[in-house]
Structure formats: structure tokens, C-alpha cells
């Protein structure tokens with residue numbers, strides 16, 4: 001696997017990789033890689049001729065300095081994991097290289113940041129989109145792979161991609177979970193053993209919502225999930241809600257929908273975790 005720290009070199013690498021109509025798949029990450037990230041790499045390998053993964057802890061998307069400071073960093077281990085997964089190149093730029101001659105853009109997010117993570121993390125999604133655009137600009141991939149674990153991020157990137165006519169095809173990938181249901185996340189590494197156990201209530205609550213949604217109203221379904229969440233009082237809820245799958249707008253009634261999504265965010269110890277599940281009716 002090639003290790004590429006500089007933006008011009010990754011652009012050259014990618015141009016060479018695309019010769020003869022071959023395709024480049026791209027997996028942007030912030031490192032501290034786990035099976036969820038590696039699943040994205042495997043999917044990219046299945047669909048594309050060459051795969052680039054980036055590791056860049058994007059300061060623009062942290063609205064909390066403590067969270068940024070404590071964000072896990074383990075470059076050597078990540079490098080070995082990616083090589084083993086068959087990734088062809090690791091793009092790991094310094095902050096200075098990413099932000100050289102950079103003027104932040106305020107993107108039209110179509111109001112998609114008006115709920116869920118948006119109000120809790122002001123500026124977060126603008127920070128994500130600015131850096132995704134920057135990474136796309138350097139890597140110039142054909143396909144880019146994003147996890148449904150970050151459902152609102154995926155929805156916003158797809159929206160901006162369509163709006164800005166980004167040529168990259170955005171490929172959504174299902175959430176990878178631990179055996180006990182907890183969605184894999186780099187932040188899980190910061191949980192104590194006890195907190196790690198407490199955190200599993202998030203997935204239980206989402207499953208409860210999914211079961212309830214078959215027969216019950218939106219209100220009853222929310223109530224079922226909230227009841228489950230309240231069984232572990234150490235888990236401090238930030239938000240739980242049910243939304244339209246496409247617009248992520250909060251729902252109070254199913255209407256004619258056959259699908260919706262339940263989203264949750266909560267603090268477990270010092271860590272803020274998010275998760276979501278598709279509800280089928």
C-alpha cells in the first residue's frame with residue numbers, strides 16, 4: 001500500500017490509477033479504524049479497480065475542543081489494518097496541506113442541518129462538507145463510500161453533491177455493529193467497561209422502535225424507545241426522534257410511508273454516541 005501525505009502526490013496517483021478507464025474508490029475517515037471503516041474499504045474494493053482511504057481528523061467538524069483533543073489517533077495500527085484489507089493507497093495529509101489556499105464555503109445544506117445533530121453541533125455539517133469537497137478535489141475519485149451510521153451526514157453529502165454537481169458517486173454502506181448491537185465507532189475506545197455495557201441500550205431502544213413501528217403510531221413508537229433508554233439512567237439522552245428517510249424531517253405521523261428512520265444521540269460517560277435504524281411498516 002502506498003502511503004501518501006501530500007495533496008499533489010495523491011492527485012497524480014489517482015490520475016495514473018484512472019488510466020485506461022479504471023476506477024478509483026475513496027473511503028474518507030478520521031482514523032482509529034475499526035471493522036466499520038474496513039467494511040467500507042471492502043465494498044470499495046468490490047466496486048472499484050483502485051481504493052484510496054484517507055485519514056484526516058478534520059478540525060472544522062468539531063464544535064467541541066475537548067472532543068477534538070481526545071479523538072483517538074493510531075496511525076501505525078491504521079496503516080497495517082488498511083494494508084491487510086487490500087487498500088491501495090493511504091492519503092494522510094497534514095492540516096496545513098489541506099487548508100493551504102483554502103477559503104471556507106458556506107454550502108446550501110437545504111435545511112437538512114435544522115434538526116437532529118445540527119442544533120446540537122453548530123457548524124459541524126458545514127465543516128464536514130468543506131473537508132469532503134477538499135478531499136474530493138485532491139483525490140478525484142469515481143465513487144466515494146460513506147456509512148449509514150452517520151445518516152444525517154450521508155444525507156447532507158448526497159444533497160450537496162447533487163446541488164453542486166459533484167461528479168463522484170456517493171455509495172451508502174450499512175452500519176457495522178459489535179455482537180451486542182453497539183454501532184462500531186472510533187469513540188467507543190474512550191468508554192470504560194461499564195460505560196461500554198451501558199451504551200448497548202441505544203441499539204436496544206432502536207430495535208424496540210423498529211418492532212413497535214410495525215403496528216403502532218409514531219408517538220407510541222417513540223415512547224417505546226424512550227422507555228428502553230430510561231432503563232439505563234447513566235445514559236444521558238441528547239435526542240431521539242423519528243424522521244422521513246429522505247428529508248430527515250421529524251415525523252408526527254407515518255402518513256403513507258412504508259419506511260422511516262429512528263435517530264438517537266446520547267452521552268455515555270464523556271462520549272457522545274449516535275445511532276439510527278430504518279423502520280419498516
Ligand code: AMP
Nearest residue numbers: 029030031036146147149150175176184
Ligand atoms: P469517521 O472516521 O468516524 O469519520 O467515519 C468514516 C466513515 O466511516 C464515515 O462514512 C462513517 O459513516 C463510516 N462509519 C463509521 N462507523 C461505521 C460503522 N459502524 N459502520 C459503517 N460505517 C461506519
